[in-house]
Amino acid sequence: LLRVGFHESAGSQNRRSMVSPDTETLLRMAREGLQGNDTQGALIKLDQLLSINPDHTNALRLKGRILMMENRHEDALQPLGQLAELEPENADAWFSIAVCHKHLRNHQEAIRAGERVASSQPGRVANLINLADSYRVVGNSDQARYYTDRxxxxxxxxxSAKRLDEMLRK
Structure with a gap:
């Protein structure tokens, strides 16, 4: 018997797409989960998406943001670092990396990431404050003063800048 017009690969492809949603559907589901305060469900969807496409920048960005919201700064460094590798000029990714390192008390790494942000976004006050505080903690009062003044x-x-200013005057 000969089946005319039957393509096994097309049928299996359709079955596969019915079983597992595509990356954009998973991203939408993750965002909906986040809006409904289901961060764990959102993270599961993002992990599913990233298993299909490990370089999906929107998924990496959202996963990093969720992990930071949950104060899981060490875990957030992986997707944020990958995002920064894929988009080296992404100041938001570098700022998030700096914040994570600061929370983890890795002040030299926080400074390194924060300096990248300062070079592309010199007026980003939150970054200037984080840089100033990290420089203060590592004992570099000149750089701490410089960024506080900026x-x-x-x-x-x-x-926060006023509080740092007072601390540096003592």
């Missing part, structure tokens, strides 16, 4: 010049009433 932050205060942009936002003179910023409470």
């Amino acid at each position: 932050a205060l010049k942009i936002e003179p009433e910023n409470p």
